[in-house]
Amino acid sequence: MERKYEVTQPAGGVPIKMWTRGVPVEDEAMQQLANAARLPVVFRHIAAMPDVHLGIGATVGSVIPTLKAIIPAAVGVDIGCGMIACKTTLHANDLPGNLAPLRSAIERAVPHGGGPRSRGRDPGAWDEPPDRVDQAWGGLAQEFEALCELHPRLRQTNNRKHLGTLGSGNHFIEVCLDEEGFVWFMLHSGSRGVGNAIGTHFIALAKKDAEQHQRNLPDRDLAYFEEGARYFGDYVRAVGWAQRFAARNREVMMANLIAAVRKAVRKPFDTHVEAVNCHHNYVQQERHFGEDVFVTRKGAVSARRGEMGIIPGSMGARSYIVRGLGNPESFDSCSHGAGRVMSRTQAKKRFTVADQVRATAGVECRKDAAVIDEIPMAYKDIDAVMRAQADLVEVVHTLKQVVCVKG
């Protein structure tokens, strides 16, 4: 296949390989990529996915490999954020004509949302976690206690009561139909408050460490721990734990969601084993070009040859179940979505509730003023995004949502 990426090389930095043919890239995002490319710990090159856009410290939609070092702010605070999807034996015509009760059943089964507590109750957490949650927490508790002994402030987080809960912002649950009319469940969530606390804590420590070493950084948010530094090992452990919490969180929600749909839909059904559970905001050790490196995917998905992944479109747009092509130049990665073309504030200014009603026709979901920032027109064209990464992934299934629950 022809080469699909373009290369730019900032002065004093490694090359940036960009899979962005035919999609817009902001100047600020280019500047941010150049900052990361100038770090002395970056390995070989940086890969920018077609959904690349401005983030904090590092651009969302980028893959940053580092040698004997790790950048906590590049991973960010939503550690382990990602997607899970599961195909079922249900068909479109097995679903009820009115999907509103199905949406309510899902909303009752999975705590979601947040913001101001109503009557002292947090709708985004369990009052008392059900057995399935406590079993899952059992597999995480011991390592978490060990982390708390090293970093006692982590003990103050809401952890056990947040396992199996969705969160807010762009976290969502969907019931979708694939190209053959089969029903899928899909959801987007991360490591909730505890992952946020881990991220925040170590980002602050990395900044302090950079000040003590008087490192000359292109951006303070690109502070890194070098292997052997005081908190390097603690961060590797903590970020790994938060990623496991996030993956477990998605599994628990999927199980509770399936149980809720079984009660709401009369026809019995099975779920396929081919469930996909992938992070798109994480760091892990991998081998590339003959070296052991830390690969940070900030808004990017692992796409090794044959590996399954999920690329969700926005509310009202299609989503894709993909299979990786294992392109080494992308460090075996692909995009994590469509990517925004305007900020949430801009979207709320530009579009109306009527626009949102039109854009989400046929989807059982909220359509009020509070969700206008998720309108499909605030995102890049997902078809252009998929074309730009045709050498990174192939499409296996195309999903269109019929129910969407927003966090």
Place this chain on the structure above:
DNA sequence: ATGTCC
């Protein structure tokens, strides 16, 4: 995205 001693 999160949880509120900003």
